[in-house]
Amino acid sequence: MDLTHRPRRLRQDRVRDLVSETSLEPADLIAPVFVDATTDERTPIESMPGHDRVPIDGIVARVEEVLETGVEAVMLFGIPESKDAEGTRAWAEDGVVQEALRRVTSETDAYVITDVCLCEYTDHGHCGPLEEELGSEAVVEGGPACEPTMTVDNDATLDALERIAVSHARAGADMVAPSGMMDGMVGTIRSALDEAGFEHVPIMSYAAKYESAFYGPFRDAADGAPSFGNRRHYQMDPANSREAMREVRLDAEQGADVMMVKPALPYLDIVASVRREFDHPVAAYNVSGEYAMLHAAAEKGWLDLEAAATESLLSIKRAGADLILTYFAEDIAERL
Numbered sequence: 346m347d348l349t350h351r352p353r354r355l356r357q358d359r360v361r362d363l364v365s366e367t368s369l370e371p372a373d374l375i376a377p378v379f380v381d382a383t384t385d386e387r388t389p390i391e392s393m394p395g396h397d398r399v400p401i402d403g404i405v406a407r408v409e410e411v412l413e414t415g416v417e418a419v420m421l422f423g424i425p426e427s428k429d430a431e432g433t434r435a436w437a438e439d440g441v442v443q444e445a446l447r448r449v450t451s452e453t454d455a456y457v458i459t460d461v462c463l464c465e466y467t468d469h470g471h472c473g474p475l476e477e478e479l480g481s482e483a484v485v486e487g488g489p490a491c492e493p494t495m496t497v498d499n500d501a502t503l504d505a506l507e508r509i510a511v512s513h514a515r516a517g518a519d520m521v522a523p524s525g526m527m528d529g530m531v532g533t534i535r536s537a538l539d540e541a542g543f544e545h546v547p548i549m550s551y552a553a554k555y556e557s558a559f560y561g562p563f564r565d566a567a568d569g570a571p572s573f574g575n576r577r578h579y580q581m582d583p584a585n586s587r588e589a590m591r592e593v594r595l596d597a598e599q600g601a602d603v604m605m606v607k608p609a610l611p612y613l614d615i616v617a618s619v620r621r622e623f624d625h626p627v628a629a630y631n632v633s634g635e636y637a638m639l640h641a642a643a644e645k646g647w648l649d650l651e652a653a654a655t656e657s658l659l660s661i662k663r664a665g666a667d668l669i670l671t672y673f674a675e676d677i678a679e680r681l
Contacts, residue, residue: 367663369655371415371681375458375628376674378411378419380404382426382441392562393633394640396672398424404445405452414678418456420522420670421445425466431474432466436508443516450517458549459513461506461523461534472525473502502527507537514543522605524551526580526592532599547602549628553589553615554607556580559634589615590622597623603668608632610657613664620665629661631671651680 355364381388381398388398399407411419423442425434434440442459449457464472476498502525510521521538523530531550538546557580581588593604604623606616607630616629635657643650654673661669671677 367659369659369662369677369681371674371678372417373662373667373669374416374658374674374678375418375420375668375670376411376416377422377670377672378404378407379422379424380407380441380445381424382444383424390562392637393672394637395676401441401444401448405448408449408453408455411675412453412455414675415681416674416678417454418458418668419449420458420460421449422460423465428466428468430468432463432505435463435466435505436512438512440512443512446513446516446518450519456519457517458520458522459518461509461513461521462525463502463505463509464525471497473497473499473505473527476501497527499527499529503529503533506530507533510534510548511537511541511543514538514541514546518546520547520549520603522549522551524554524605524607526551526554529599531596531601535600548600549603549605550596550601551607551630552593552596552601552604553612553619554580554605555583555612557583557608557611557632557634559608559611559632562633562637583611586615586618590618593619593623597625601625603628605630605670606666608635609661609666609669609671610635613660616661616664616666626667627665628668628670629664629666631658631661631669631673633672636672651676655680 379398380401382401384398384400386400387403390396390398408419421442423440423445425441427434437443446457446459449455462472464470469475476496506523506525506527513521521534523534531548534548538544581592596604603626604619605628606612606619609616609629609631616627619627639650639653642648654677658669658671658673658677
């Protein structure tokens with residue numbers, strides 16, 4: 346019996362789809378949406394073609410656009426009308442995300458997840474209030490030649506994250522997603538939600554979030570770039586994989602319901618490892634830089650955008666992600 350051609354037989358049209366090992370569905374995708382309290386009209390995000398900041402008055406229409414493609418879930422990111430060193434607008438009852446939540450949850454059927462972090466709300470762009478590191482002076486990028494080293498105050502940030510998560514739940518969030526990589530953030534938020542009567546609200550933790558070069562367009566979109574220094578002391582070293590498993594395990598022990606790996610494409614090995622070692626749902630964030638680089642190459646005529654985007658998302662799913670947060674969500678969902 347000659348078996349030489351058996352693999353080729355199963356690659357023919359029609360049967361090829363029947364034996365496909367990995368599928369991609371609109372229900373797998375989450376669409377990021379940016380709501381901006383500083384504008385009265387949609388503002389295109391130059392580094393992320395096809396995406397806008399939308400005003401609060403336009404948030405319902407924007408989410409309805411997402412739902413029309415078959416995508417059922419959105420992640421809300423907010424740009425506040427003002428910022429301060431503590432990021433206090435992040436948990437304000439009349440804050441940009443809180444107001445958007447009330448409108449979206451009352452007027453649409455979207456499943457709404459919220460980003461729980463402070464970088465968009467602090468005037469320095471870091472993910473929490475800062476404290477001076479005692480006994481240390483160092484050169485700070487973008488600042489004076491020599492000044493005291495400033496670090497994020499982890500414990501003060503936890504207090505703020507509690508307030509943000511509870512305020513989002515009160516405004517109608519279906520799920521909260523802490524993204525700041527603060528030590529103890531999941532346990533703190535879980536306790537705060539439970540005490541406030543929101544035991545039913547799950548937490549999707551950015552459990553393995555790397556200090557990545559692929560975040561640039563997002564920081565433009567969300568106006569959340571640090572005004573000095575970097576985030577290397579609280580985001581993960583791209584060289585490390587065992588550390589990711591430790592971080593995910595800690596979040597699992599603290600009560601996280603979904604584990605996020607960010608970014609996705611450069612860290613598919615981490616997605617696969619989390620899938621193997623944990624029975625939680627696994628999410629991956631196909632981040633802004635991954636989106637922008639495909640668009641840039643397509644504009645040059647170097648690749649087919651739709652084909653490259655679909656292949657990228659399939660690779661993330663194949664690696665083990667159950668959910669994919671991606672700026673391609675609407676375009677791909679319409680074609681599935």
